[in-house]
Amino acid sequence: MSAVNGTVAPEKIDYSSDQEVRWCPGCGDYSILKQVQTLLEQSGKKKEEVVFISGIGCSSRFPYYLDTYGLHGIHGRAPAIVSGLRSVRPDLSVWMITGDGDALSIGGNHIIHLLRRNVDVNVLLFNNEIYGLTKGQYSPTSPEGAVTRSTPMGSTDHPFNPLALVKGADGTFIARSMDRDPKHMREVLARADAHRGTSLVEIYQNCNVFNDGAFEVFTEKANKPANTLFVEQGKPLTFANGTKGICIKEMKPRIIDIGPDFSPNDCWIHDERDNFKASILVRLFDDPNHEGAFPRPFGVFYVNERATHEEKLQAQVKRAKEAKGLGDLDALLKGEHTWVIE
C-alpha cells in the first residue's frame, strides 16, 4: 500500500494468469476480461479471496486467464457449484461466468434457482446469440428464423428475453451492458460487485466468427443513438441524443419527442428500486429494425436488497448451535433411547 495525499491507494495487483488467452482474434471476450481485471485491481481485492466459477463454452474459459482461484465446471451447472461453495464460504468474492447457451439452455433450471435463492455471486452472462464453441448452432437467444448450421431453414424457436427471465425468477440485481462500451461495462460491473445477492449482468458480446454484428444496431456509432437507451438512477429516460424520451401513460411506456410539447421532465424518471418499472424495462425488447420500436435499455435496471441464501443457511446453523449447543458427537451417537447389556 502506498500513501498518496494522506489517503491509502490500493497497490496495483496483476490479476492476469500465466496462461495464454485463446479466444478468436477480435472476440468480444477480450474486452470483458480487460474490464474485469481492471475492476478487480481498482477494488483492491486480494487475489486469493476471489473465485471464478464457470460452465462450458467460450466464455467459460474465462477463469483460466485470471490469477485467482477458479473452477471450470461442467455445462450449465456453474450456478449449482456456486450455490454449494457459497453455502460454506460466505467470505469469498465469487464470480460466475456463463454464456447464453450455458445459462439459458442446458443450465436454464439452475440459473432460475440461483436467482430465486439470491446466492451472493456476480453472474456475467455473455450473450452472443449463437453457440460459438460448438461452431455455430442457434442458441436460446437467437431470433426466430435465424439461419445457422443446425437451422438451415431458419430457427423455429421463440427466443428467450434473458432479463425478463431473470426478473421472473425474482433476481435482485438486473443489468445489461455491452463489450463495445468498456467504461459503461466497468461501471455496471462495479455496481454488481457491490450488490449482496445474485447480481446478473447480461453483456452483449460479439462473436465475430459465427454471428458477427448481431448487436451492431446497439453498439455502432451510426445506429446507437436511435436504438440504445442508457438508464441512470434519478435521470429521465431519454435517447437519440436527447431528442426522444420515454414516458408512462395509462400504465404503458410511450415514446415522446422532446421539444415544444414535451420536456425531459415529462419523461419516466429511472428508479432502480421500482419493481413495477423494472418489469417494464426488461420488456423493452423490440426488434430495433421494426419501425417505431422502443430503444434497447442498458444500465442497472433493478436493485433489491433481500437476505442472501447463505446468510439464511448460516443463520440456521448459528441458531441450532445456540439452541442445542455445539454438536456433541457422543450424545449424537447415543441417541435418545439406549439400553445397557451387562
Place this chain on the structure above:
Amino acid sequence: MSTAPTKTKPVEERRNVVILFAGDSGDGIQLTGSQFTDSSALFGNDVSTFPNFPAEIRAPQGTLAGVSGFQLHFGSVEVWTPGDQCDVLVVMNAAALKANLIKLKKGGAIIANTDGFDKKNLRLAGYIDEADPLTDGSLSEYALHSVDVTKMTRAALEGLTLGMKEKDRCKNMFVLGFINWMYSRGMENSERFLHQKFAKKPDLLEANLRALKAGYHFGDTSETFTTRFEVKPAPMPKGSYRSITGNQGTALGLIAAAQKAKLDLFYGSYPITPASDILHELSRHKNFGVVTFQAEDEIAAISSAIGASYGGAIGITASSGPGIALKTEAMGLAFMLEIPLVIVNVQRGGPSTGLPTKTEQADLWQAVFGRNGEAPIPVIAASTPIDCFDMAFEAVQIAIEHMTPVILLTDGYIANGAEPWRFPQSRDLPEIVPPTVVASGDVAGARRTMADVHDASGKFLPYIRDERGVRPWALPGQPGLQHRIGGIEKEHKTGNISYEPKNHELMVRLRAEKVARIADRFKSIRLDSGPPEGDAIIVGWGSTYGAIRTAALELQAEGHSVAHVHIRHMFPFNRDLGPLLKKYKQVLVPEMNSGQLRQMLRAEFLVDAQGLNKIQGLPFTSAEIKEAVLNLMKR
C-alpha cells in the same frame, strides 16, 4: 427392563419369533411394527426388520396393491435376517391375508381383524364369490384367531369426542397392545412413545393410550388365547445399545467422519425413495456444522456438493439409481478435479424408475463402470443397518485422505431395516487428516509445507502428488495458492490445460494408480465364518449379508465345509480376495441382480464363480441360499 404379567395365563418360552404385521397402507402398520421392534430391542432381544410398503402414497384402500407389511424377527439368539417365514401373521384386512399367507409357516398363527373381511374387502382382495377365508375352513392348517379390532377399538374409545375416522385410526395401537401382551412385553416403551408423539394433542394421546391398553387387556381376558410367549434377552456383547436404521446409520457415520476431520459437512440432495431419510436425518443436526441443501435436481445436488468441497467442506450427495444416473457427469468432474466427495446410492429396483420401494443390488456396474472416459472411483458397500455407519465413515475417510469421489452403496432393504447397535464412543473413531496445505512451520494436521508444493520458481503446483498419488487440497482464501482447475485434461503437476497426447496417458494412469493404491489401507480380508479352505465359499456383498450368514452357519452346523466372505470394498477389491477364493472348490455368489459381482470376480481373478440370482425386489431367504450351496456341492 422387566415385564410384569398381569394375569395367570401360562407363558411358553420361544428362542426366536417372526411376526409379520400387514394391513392397508393407511392402517399404521409401519408404526405398529417399528414400535414393537423398539420394545423388543429395549427388552434385550436381537432384532432384524423388513418394512415393505407400496410405491403409491395411498393405493386404493382394501386392494392387494395397497398392502403394507412390516416383518420383524426377534430372538434370544442372534438374528441376522427378518426371517424366511413368519410364525405369526397379523392382518388388518382380506387383501393383507391374501398377499401374505404364503409367508406363514404351516401351523402358524393368524390374527385377523374381522372388520376387514366384509363383502367389499373380500371382493377387493379377489376372493372368489366373496368367500370368507375366516369362516370357510380354508385356513384349517393354521391357528386362526378372528378378532374384531375395529369394534373393540371403537368400544374402548366410547365417550371421547373424536370423529369415527380418528377413532378407527387407533386400531394399530390396539394391535400393538395385544402383541405386547402376547409376547410378555411391558407397555412402558409404547406409552412413552405415545406421550412424546402426542404431547401437544391430549385428546389423541388419550385415545391411543386407551386403545393400546384395551388391546393388552383383551389378551388377558379373551378366552381365545390360552397361552402367551416369552423370548428371553439375547446373549449380546456387553455395552450400551440403541436401535438404528441403515439410513440413520449412514447419516450419523457422515457426521461423525466430518467431525473427526474437523470439517463442516455439506449435503446436497434431491428427494428420492429410499434415500430421502438421509436428508431428513442430517437436516436435524445443524449444530454439528451440517448444511443441508435441497437442490432443484440431482445434477444440482452433486454439483453443489462439489462446490462445497472445493470451498473446504466435505461435500456429500445421496440418491438412488435413477438419480445417480443423472449425477454421472458431475462425478467425472469431481474425479478430474480430484477433490473429496461422497456419493451414496441407496439402491432400489431398476432400471429407470423400476421398483421404487423394493430392494435390489443392481447398481454395482453403474457405480464401478458407469462414467465416460476412464474414471475409476472407489466403491464400497454396506451390508447391514449398523454397517451403514461404519461404511459411511470410511467413505468420508477415503474421500478426504485420498482426494477422490467415493461411492457408497447401500439399498432399500438395509436403509429402512433396523437392528440394535452397540454404538461407538467418539474417542474410538479414527482421526481423519485432510491433505490441506499450511504455511511452513505450521504442522497442525498438515501433511506438507508450502515448500513441498511449489516449483523452483515458487509457483504452486496443484497436481503435484505425494507417495500415495494424492494431490494437495488448496482452499480459496489461501494466499499464494491460487490455481484453476476443471474437467479438461490437466498437465501433470501444474494442472494447466493440456492436450498433449503423452500427458493424457500419464494422467489417466496416475489417477488410476491413486485409486488402486487405496487398497493399501484395507485390512486383510476376513472370513465371516467357515473353514480357511474347503468345498465351497459363499461370496456376498451388501444387504444379502444376513441371509448368507444364516445359511452358512446352518450349513457349517450340519457338517459342511462351507465358508462365507462378505466384500465391503467393491472397487478396488481387497488385494487378498483372489488368493482366498482359490482355496475353495466352488464359489457361489448370491446377488439380487443377474450376476454383476460374479462377472467382476471372474474377470479379475479368473475363478469359476457361480451365481445365485434373485431379481424380485425381495431379499433372499437363507433357505434359498442353503439349497443353492448344497446343489453346487453336488456338481
